[in-house]
Structure formats: structure tokens, C-alpha cells
Amino acid sequence: MAFNTSGYLPHIAYDSVIFGFSGEKLKILLIEYHKTGWLALPGGFVKVDEPLDEAVKRGLRERTGLDQIFLEQFYTFGSLERVQPEIMKKILTAHDKDIADDHWLLDRFISVGYYALIDYDKVEPTPDALSDSINWYGVDEIPELLFDHNFIVKKALDHLRTHLDQKLLSVNLLPERFTMKELQQVYEAILGEKLNRANFQRKILSLGILERHEKLYSGGSHKAPYLYSLKKKV
Amino acid sequence: MAFNTSGYLPHIAYDSVIFGFSGEKLKILLIEYHKTGWLALPGGFVKVDEPLDEAVKRGLRERTGLDQIFLEQFYTFGSLERVQPEIMKKILTAHDKDIADDHWLLDRFISVGYYALIDYDKVEPTPDALSDSINWYGVDEIPELLFDHNFIVKKALDHLRTHLDQKLLSVNLLPERFTMKELQQVYEAILGEKLNRANFQRKILSLGILERHEKLYSGGSHKAPYLYSLKKKV
DNA sequence: TTACTATTGTTTCAAACAGAAACAATAAAC
């Protein structure tokens, strides 16, 4: 075990699965590492005197520019298979860093998985020091990722699907005001199946947590849909 | 940050909420620390080359003597409020250990919460080196616990309640063969409310995952109930 | 102005489900 003067807790990391909805598809953000072209989830480390949640928010702010976003922890990954110091070493050396064999980043890490739901259109994805680029990928066309990140994405999607309905989680993927059709599209993208329009509207409205606003005249030659927003808490 | 030759990962712990069902009430195991009388969840640490899940199983085996038990991770606790080195120091010194101020156990810990469901009657609770005793406490009469352990118990119960139905989780709290009444009592103890007998039977049987066996003649002067078990997977 | 079209909001109808109560079966005691 290497001594570590980085200011970060050793052995502990987080990975975030950042979901956005593009208008038709559910997507997540992936970073591409310098030179190697390897893809992975955006993640980071926890400062020694920083709450875990706060560390994840910090990383998200740096990556997306967004604050106040929906963020939830879903699982902590602590297997041994996920430990691959050779990979980490290559990433670091590709970035022109000269790394000692006992550098703390080459140690074993246990990683806490978080997922975020954000308004796709409000984001300016920003790479960090180690990554060339950060881009959106549809959840049904995720390429091979480093470490156990494909597994992490799968777990995040599972979690999102089973908790979809609590308090209309999914509105976090839309702008403040949205139409019923947009909301249904988000549901369909997450669940990966078509839903019945009439029943969807009935079910969502029966939750009683949406507020109906003015109509949205889009210019189409048909009835204009209402805009909705989440009811403010009383 | 102190250097650590213990063979355990620093800064990472787990806490386990071990549920058992006594025939009427849902209970959990709590340890009492040497001399101080302080109560806490049984927990432990992860060896440097040990999978997280394995570490928790190991601890459970030592505490309960049981292997092959139902175990699930539910949340990871990483706030700063949970860091209380003074408390940890008192526990260790009460145990006649002379502890340096930079001992690794006094550092900040992030703790992964697991819960286990076990057959109450099969367990011989066993204290560890630091604890005097380990005993059952009804979930509605949990005393004040150390650190954030009351919060951890609450989160575990929440998680158990919302996931109760998946694959009849709760049968893990009963012996292999059980009556419908016993199963209903487990449900009632977990949910904290009475359920309708006829509807419960109908709902559970409609899941189609129980096998019906011979009747259980208890000696009571009334119709004998059937015994059930979980269907083996095909 | 008046059809016409595309889309959205609402209603209807039947099937499935859930909650409460009644009914039926039965093991042991008297």
C-alpha cells in the first residue's frame, strides 16, 4: 500500500452514470482517455475532509456545468476483478506522467456508483485533465468500457427502471415545462417499450403532482398540447 | 493519514443489519462494546485482497455461525458527521489497548451497509474481540446507537420494505418449510401492519413460486395447515 | 368559409385485480 499525499482518500472512488434525454433516446456521458481512445464513465475521488455526496456533486459540476441536479447513489462495487492497475498505469503514462509503481492511483479501488438525471440541452460536456473528450452515447449502443463500467451502467439502468415512478423521477430529464407526449417519450426511452397514450395520461395525472399550464402552439396543424410542470411542494 | 499495516483497507468499513424473526417480531442483532455499554451494528473491515461481499460474509459467519445466507447491499454512508474518532478511541482504550493518536481505526471511514435475513432459531450470536455481547432487539425498540447507526437501520428497513415482494425475500427469515400463517406474520412484522388473510394467501400463491407439502399436525383442535417451501429453480 | 388532417384530451367498455366477508373443511377435545 502506497503512502498518499494527494489529499484524496485512497482506495475509494465514485463513478457517475449521467443520463440525458435527447428527444428520442436515452443517453449517457462517456469520457475518452487521452491517446488510448479508451472509454469509461466519468468518475473521481473523495477529498479527505469532503462528504461522499459532495465529491460526486463537485465532479458533476465540473463535467456538466450544472448544479442542483438530480443525483442518487445506487450501488457500491467492491469486487477484485475490477482492480486493473496495468490499465490505470497506461492511462497515466499516456498522459505524459511519470508514475511510480506504488502510486496511490494504481491501488485497489472500491467505487460507489451514482446516477444523475439532467436536462440534455442545458449541458456543455467538459473533459477533465485525463480525458480527451466527453460525449453522449445511446444506452442501447454503449461500446466496451474500461474496468467493470459496462456492468455499472447496467446496474444504474436497472435501478432507474425500478424506481422510475417514485415522484416522477423522470421529469428531471426534461426542461421545467414539458408536454405529456415528451414525458411519455422519456418513459418509453427508459423502459424500452411503447406505452398506451390514454392510459399513460390517466396514470400520470392521477398521481396529482403535475400542474397544467398554458398550451404550446407549435405551429402544427392540430390541437395544441398543454404544458405541465412538477407541482411545487406545499 | 496514518500508515496502516493491518492488512485491511483503510477508510472503508461495512455495517450489517441482521434481521431475524422471532415468531412475533422482527428483530436485529446489536453488539455491546466492552465496558462502555455502547450499542452498535456489527460491522468490520475489508482485507486488502478480499472482495467486499466476501468480507461481509466472513463477518456474518463469525457473528452468526451461518453460511449461505441472504445478504444484500443497500447503501453506502459517506457523510462527515459519521466521523467520530473520540468515540472509537474510547472503545479501543476501554479494551485495554494503547492506541496511538494516528491509529488507522481513528481515521475517517466510509461504510457500506448490508442487510441479512436469517432464520432466528438457527443462530448462536457470537460476540467479537471488542464486544461484550450481541443480542436481539425488536425493530420498534432500537435504543440509541453509536455513530449514524440508527440512520443505517432506518435505511435498511426502508429498503427491505420496498423490496419485500421480489421473489419472496422474506422466506429467508423462516425455516425451509413454513405455514402460510407464519409467512403472513413475517410480512406483518416487516410492514408493521395487519394484512387480510384470504387476500394474502391468494396473492402469495398466485406468484406460483411456493410448493405445497404435507400438513403440519400441531396438536391443536382445528384444521391443520399445509407446509410450504420455495420452489427449486428449474 | 368550409372541409380536411394530424394530434391531443377524454370517455367508454371489458377484463383483470383487490378488499371484505361468507362459506367449507377438518383436527382435536369433550
Added chain:
DNA sequence: GTTTATTGTTTCTGTTTGAAACAATAGTAA
């Protein structure tokens, strides 16, 4: 046999859900 306590099943009713039809309406085009 009769009685009693408990368990297994059915019936009745009201509610929810799924699929389809119906109604409303914003623009387009004759």
C-alpha cells in the same frame, strides 16, 4: 356425535388497467 378453533376457498363488490372509440382543436387548403 357435537363443538371449537383455525385454515383453505369462494363469492361479491368496487377499483384499476388495457384497448379502442370519440371529441376537441390548430393549422392547411380548397
